[in-house]
Amino acid sequence: MYIRSAAAVSPQASFEALFTGAAGYQGEQLSCIEPDYTSYIDPKLIRRMSRIIKMGTAAAVESLKAAGLEQPDAIITGTAYGCLADTDAFLSRLVEFKEELLSPTAFIQSTHNTVAGQIALLLKCHRHNNTFVHKGFSFESALLEARTMMGENEITTALVGGVDEIIPASHALLRRFGLYRANGNSLRLVDEPAKGTMAGEGAAFFVLDAQPSGDSLARLDAVQTWYKPAAANVVAEGINALLAEQGIEWKDIDLIVTGRNGDAGDDTLYDLFKKDIPETSFKQYCGEYPTATAFGLWLTSHILHQQRVPGVEGLKPRRILLYNHYQQTHHAAYLLSAC
Amino acid sequence: MSAPVYISGTGVITAIGNDTATNLDALRSGSAGMGPIRWLETRHQGQLPVAEVKSSNEMLAEKAGLPAHFSRTSLLSTIAAKEALQNAGIPDLEKWRTGFLSANTVGGMDKTENFYPAFLQNPAAGRLREVVHHECGAATEITADALGIQHYVTTISTACSSSANSIFFAARMIRQGLLDIAVAGGVDALTRFTLNGFNTLMILDSQFCQPFDENRRGLNLGEGAGYVVLVSEKVAATLANKPEVQLSGWCNANDAYHQTASSPDGTGSYLAMQGALKKSGLKPCDIDYINLHGTGTQNNDVAEGTAISKLFAEAYPPMSSTKSFTGHTLGASGGIEAVFSVLSIQQGLIYPNLRWETQMKELPFAPVTTLQEKKVEHVLSNSFGFGGNCSSLIFSRIN
Amino acid sequence: MQTLKEQIIRQLNLNDKKPEDIGNDDPLFVEGLGLDSIDALELIVLLQQEYKIKLANAEEGQTVFRSIRTMAQYITDRQAQDAAAN
DSSP states (O other): OEEEEEEEESSSSOTTHHHHOOOOOEESBOOOOOOOGGGTSOHHHHTTOOHHHHHHHHHHHHHHHHHTOSSOSEEEEEOSSOOHHHHHHHHHHHHHTTTOSOOHHHHHHTSTTHHHHHHHHHHTOOSEEEEEOOGGGHHHHHHHHHHHHHHTTSOSEEEEEEEEOOOHHHHHHHGGGTOBOTTEEGGGTTTSOBSOBOBOOEEEEEEEESSOOTTOSEEEEEEEEEESOSSHHHHHHHHHHHHHHTTOOGGGOOEEEEOOOSBHHHHHHHHTTOOSSOEEESHHHHOBOTTHHHHHHHHHHHHHHHTOBTTBTTOOOSEEEEEEEETTTEEEEEEEEOO | OOSOOEEEEEEEEBTTBSSHHHHHHHHHHTOOOOEEOOSSOOTTTTTSEEBOOSSOHHHHHHHHTSOTTSOHHHHHHHHHHHHHHHHHTOTTGGGSOEEEEEEOSSTTHHHHHHHHHHHHHOTTOSOGGGTTTOSHHHHHHHHHHHHTOOSEEEEEOBTBTHHHHHHHHHHHHHHTTSOSEEEEEEEEOOOHHHHHHHHHTTOBOSSOOOTTOTTOOOBOBBOEEEEEEEEOHHHHTTOSSOOOEEEEEEEEEEOOSOSSSOOTTOHHHHHHHHHHHHHHTOOGGGOOEEEOOOOOOHHHHHHHHHHHHHHHTTOOOOEEOTHHHHOBOGGGHHHHHHHHHHHHHHHTEEOOOTTOOSOOTTOSOOOOOSOEEOOOOEEEEEEEEGGGEEEEEEEEEOO | OHHHHHHHHHHTTOTTOOGGGSOTTSOOBSSTTOBOHHHHHHHHHHHHHHHOOOOSSTTHHHHHTSSHHHHHHHHHHHHHHHHHHO
């Protein structure tokens, strides 16, 4: 599959900004830098859209524009938590007003496929539309479905995205599971491992094509996931097999992009992949959340296209391995090549 | 279709029965599952009829082999998925690559809504075990782990078409050699969140629903889980009981008209049904039975009915909404109705549309109102959800 | 009617509108303000929350919500009815 374009609404202003001055955040979480949504969405429609829908729609519209595509053959999204703001709004009123005077809008918007549905509505796109909601695999499942649809010749292009948001209530809850460090400094997150990571959020959308076009950003050679692998070497052997299938070896990989999140416990798993290969990470830019690999793919696509790596001088990678795990149970590996 | 995908087992739990055999008996005898709210704690008790699975969480937990404090969604899902896999009778299961592709809309909301009152007062209050399985994907993993399925696990959530979508994604994975076996379908449990949500939209019927009737008043919410076991040709060859049904067509199309209302001429529904026929290589006149989405709302039934009258143009097959038995099971409906469609072919049955009285003035046809026993070759099953998400599946007899 | 306009703007999140922008007799639905079926449901909630008035079904909304004036009139009529009944 070819990545024709990649656009994101994230805690970073742009790919360019990562070289001139990446945004840093203090505390427990990173927050998205949001664009002026009116330039993407008709103000009449915006009034009903909660934040996550605007984030997803803006990234989607931006990626379609960059790819020069008006109508994708399929729209597939991945979101682990769905539309939290609307869910919280409806649930709070449910509690406060004891099942009376509830908001129809909040209920309707709380369904997980609202982002994908709104994009279809905006584009008047009648094609395949799906949403995956499976924790750290939400985005990878969306990519896999796009791949299987291309395998059936049901589509040639697909708009695929991963999106998750933080709201005060969700953060207040998640932090009780001991996931986050108290006084984080996001840009030093990965370099200074400790107990806990920092929470993140974002929307990243991609236009995928079964065929190369003159200006594809990168080629996605393989994506694989492992659920609760029995032992550490299962994933390592799996990635070896992935390389073999592509007819390449470790020495052909120019850069490893990892999902290190600064949590000392989580990050030991990445040490298994320490090779004599330059390595970089992405969660210091976007934080930790179930669909963070969408941001990781965004970063990797632009690295391959522009042949430059933020924080790593002079490297022009032709092949990249992107490897991430979510809470040590959901592992994903991506193999990408420059076009 | 090049690489066929066979159905080798079914598992289902609804208001009309806790397993496939009991559901089938109820379908045969015309026994609907609606009634007063019994297990869900809500101020609407005594006011709104629902179609609850006739078991408490304790009873479900025992049957599922899971802790009683687990989300009802995960209990229902585990019971039905276990039955499906057992029913499939696959020897040497460990040597195959098996996936679990589930779907739901509520996740662990039945527990979260109990947690929220304390949490809203004080963010440090409430037991974390009530929300640790809140995510849609968590319910799926509880079942996957209980079944020992690990090779591929995922969850889809597209409102009322959710589990239809997981079924044909599973089929594609098998056809492309990514899986040998897939347990696919979905689940949803009744919650205050959904009951009140639909009540706010003013589309609930305060009486027992009458899908496709001129005087229909709305839907009855239901709950349950339904899964089919899809296998490749290679796996099918090892089975003692050869599969009788295959998934021969599918399509998902988007209405792109409005967030919740269907376009009056049923564009999304039309495109989904047409696409499924095209995928299967069948013509409208080949369909022997349509299992309607048929929720009983003003909007759905006229949109779906209009789409059918355009697509089938006078060669209308018998059709009925089994939601007149099970209520609208939301994310589970695609999976549950897939099971009913498979049974329709295996048993040679066309189910009645219960409580139907008057033909809709917009439509040139009526659903069947009595049980029919005849050979059924091809069944079209519709599942249409919010966000204009329309899915149609076609099941066919293997000859 | 001024209060009603403010309440509607708030309930429906019509951020770019001020009460002056909504004419008393402008159609609220399809044309004019261009509201839709979800907004109708929100207005039903508004009637209940601010005026303690319950609509029997969604269809009643089609006549009641024709314009600001018809809404205001309906509220006045219903409040009189409810007062008389008590």
